[in-house]
Amino acid sequence: MPAKTLTSLLPPLSNDEQVAVTKLHSLAGKLLDDIVTDRPFRAPHHTAGRATLIGGETYPRPGEISLAHLGVLFLDEIPEYPHSILESLRQPIEDKKIAVSRANSHVEYPADFMLVGTVNPCPCGYYGDATRECSCAATQIMAYQKRLSGPMLDRIDLIVSVSRVPNDTLLTTNLQTNIQQLAAKSIITIATENNLTDTRVVRNTTIISQTAILKQS
Numbered sequence: 001m002p003a004k005t006l007t008s009l010l011p012p013l014s015n016d017e018q019v020a021v022t023k024l025h026s027l028a029g030k031l032l033d034d035i036v037t038d039r040p041f042r043a044p045h046h047t048a049g050r051a052t053l054i055g056g057e058t059y060p061r062p063g064e065i066s067l068a069h070l071g072v073l074f075l076d077e078i079p080e081y082p083h084s085i086l087e088s089l090r091q092p093i094e095d096k097k098i099a100v101s102r103a104n105s106h107v108e109y110p111a112d113f114m115l116v117g118t119v120n121p122c123p124c125g126y127y128g129d130a131t132r133e134c135s136c137a138a139t140q141i142m143a144y145q146k147r148l149s150g151p152m153l154d155r156i157d158l159i160v161s162v163s164r165v166p167n168d169t170l171l172t173t174n175l176q177t178n179i180q181q182l183a184a185k186s187i188i189t190i191a192t193e194n195n196l197t198d199t200r201v202v203r204n205t206t207i208i209s210q211t212a213i214l215k216q217s
């Protein structure tokens, strides 16, 4: 849920951006009643195939990374995604576009998304937890943490470690959270209006958090 709120913190889509996002959704075969005005939030499951995520099928449709163009691509528990798919994200993260090829066609789609992902500290999720003991072997933990390659980690700008938060605390801090979100949104709006922020920088920021808090919300 915290990842999903990110789109509301980003600047609104310009008219040209709305047209670009709508075209991509239409090309992917989505039934649209109207033009897309909100920044996309796409959360493909780790069982989704390469064609679904990157693009392809019988003829080269835009994949989830292109449907997330100008918005957020959320990968929950990144290590669960096939290594080959994670590695194929490196090029579009760098180039902000993806070339989709099939037997007799070659298409290039935009893929300028903010990648947001979560990762557990270990397979059972309790390594380092103060309230519950981790049941994983050291070799399991090392193998799990190695699933994200060095080059992929190099492309991640921001890594945030999140501790488990008791449910009672979550329920009583809603008001403060809302105030903080409004304050953050205000800062972004002011910066955008004054051209102080390059929106590409905002969009390209990548966040990986441990899932403890994200799974509870």
Ligand SMILES: [Zn+2]
Residues within 6 Å of the ligand: 122, 123, 124, 125, 126, 127, 134, 135, 136
């Ligand atoms: Zn564990």
